[in-house]
Amino acid sequence: MNSTALTLEISSVLFNIGAMLAFQGNTIHSSGGQENLKQASILFKRAAGFFAGVKAYSSRIDGAVSIDLTSDCCSMLENLCLAHAQRCFYEKASNDKMKESLLAKLASAVANLYASVQTALTAGELAKHFKGSSWPGEAAQEVFNFRSIAHVHAANGLEEEAKGMKKGQELGHLYSASSMLEQACKLKLNNTKEKELKAKITSMQALIAKAKKENDTIYHIPEEKSMPDPEAKQVVQSEALPSIQEAVGYDLFSALVPDTVRQAASQYASKRQEFCNQIVQEMNADTETCRHKLSTITPQVDACDLSEPGLPNRLKEKIAAIQSQDGVRGLMQRFQINLDMKEDVQASVKTAQRVIEEEEATDNDMRQKFGVRWTRSLSSSINEPLKKDMREIEKQLKLAADADDIVRGKIDSKRSLLDLLGLNAEQLDGMVAGSGDKAYECMSVQSAVIKTREAVAKLRLIIKEVDSLISQREQIRNSIIYRKEHEDAVKTLSNLILGGKTQTEAMDILLAGFAQLREEFVKNKKIVQELMQKLEKEIEEFLSEQKQDEEMSRRESVLSKISQAIDAYYEITSYVREGTSYYSATQEKVNKLRTRAEDFRVARDIQKEDLLSSITEACAQGTPVASPPAFAPPAAAFAPPAAAFAPPAA
Known part of the structure; x- marks a missing residue:
């Protein structure tokens, strides 16, 4: 096939897809309803994009082309679809009582x-x-x-x-x-x-x-x-043509690798997911343990730090940062948004599942009714890639739901602590200072507290270093997630296997990349443990030299609760942020899956009507029904169904 023939074939396919989308948009528009108007507008914009694509490809063809592939005709069809899309938008806005x-x-x-x-x-x-x-x-x-x-x-x-x-x-x-x-x-x-x-x-x-x-x-x-x-x-405006990955949902060239490689890729993807989950869970658990220890130690240091009356500046800065993000209320709102996103994702998955099941049931009914005359491929076999993607998404959604339950449990168990963050700076300052805060008494006394201040400053440096190391774990976590999301298991594994590696060796090589990231966490964890041991030893020695009276104990107790509240906020925020990132990415995947399922049903419906017509005609003539051709000739592909471009009824 030469380049001209290939371009002509591509133009033919794009034209027919545009016609199909326009026909579908017109059908949905005719059904009425606000949601249908929105969906119809989207379909018309997609159709316009495909006709723009026809124009771009057909312009590369040397020599004369049929009238329907000319630039003027393609531009006209693109504008017609945009007119329908704008019309749907106007009708929805009118129904919504806009200005x-x-x-x-x-x-x-x-x-x-x-x-x-x-x-x-x-x-x-x-x-x-x-x-x-x-x-x-x-x-x-x-x-x-x-x-x-x-x-x-x-x-x-x-x-x-x-x-x-x-x-x-x-x-x-x-x-x-x-x-x-x-x-x-x-x-x-x-x-x-x-x-x-x-x-x-x-x-x-x-x-x-x-x-x-x-x-x-x-x-x-x-x-x-x-x-x-x-x-x-x-x-x-016309939507850009989808990439092959978006249109098909998986790499077409993956079908060219041996089936054993695809199976190995599936096994590797499962191992990779388990490995990454294990690293992240271990990181979260150790971080939570460290923060819990710090929430016990830092209030003791703050209580003995007589250089600052009331709430220490270190905690004031953290609370100010929290309240700048709307505090606990903002955190709850972000968590609720995650739950709403989860419901939307689950609804989209159910919609896609229902579309596939209904189309498959229709195919089974037709096959049972017409027997051997129903000559098209089994829906249950050609929709398997869709089902496989759906099963994987459902599996991940189950894990995400479990994570949401953990977050909800943490919120409920730490509600009383989180409520402290709703108080303003003056109220918190008063809680810490109390009626006999020695920090106030020592503001004018310099020599008596110099030794204590030096010891506190030394302890604070260690605490600051631990905080910095714990913050670095966020970068490690992001690197793990990014690598997992952007690695194509089939391509990477097949390249190694075709290069002479066994399946086991190829998997080990790929997992080694994630093992390096785990090693970064292990090193980080080791340094943090050493610093925490040093901190615990020095705080013990420091406190043994301090005289703890009733007022100092009260101050330490209040500071401990405030520190625990701050740690609880950041811990839950980390979980919520991970959930937001996951649901946003999953929502995009599910929307594409639903679009693929709906496009699949439309294509199968058109094929069904064609086959029914063939069966009816054959029965009328008393002749056997021939199997449908594997592909339509280019000339037939250019003839747009008139109904596809009929302006929607006003």
């Missing part, structure tokens, strides 16, 4: 897009091709209709904003709206839309009469006989 001035701009943009379609259909070679077709007239009809709608919204917008003080301009817009409807009726298309437009003219005359009467009796503002078309606001 009249905004609706005027949206409707005006719909008219502009239909106008570009009408211009293309009445010029050059396209005019000859569509001679005798209803498309040019219907496009012109929609232009006048939406120009009229835009003027009516503009009039209503002036009424909302000026309260009748611009009645003359309102009348100008209504006159223009009426004129547009009259021009639409003059097209004499004798279709259902024309009857609706005539009814609109009657209603428009009533609106004009009412506005004119109000102006004559109340406002007495000079009338405008017409008004310029409202400013247009186009909110839709």
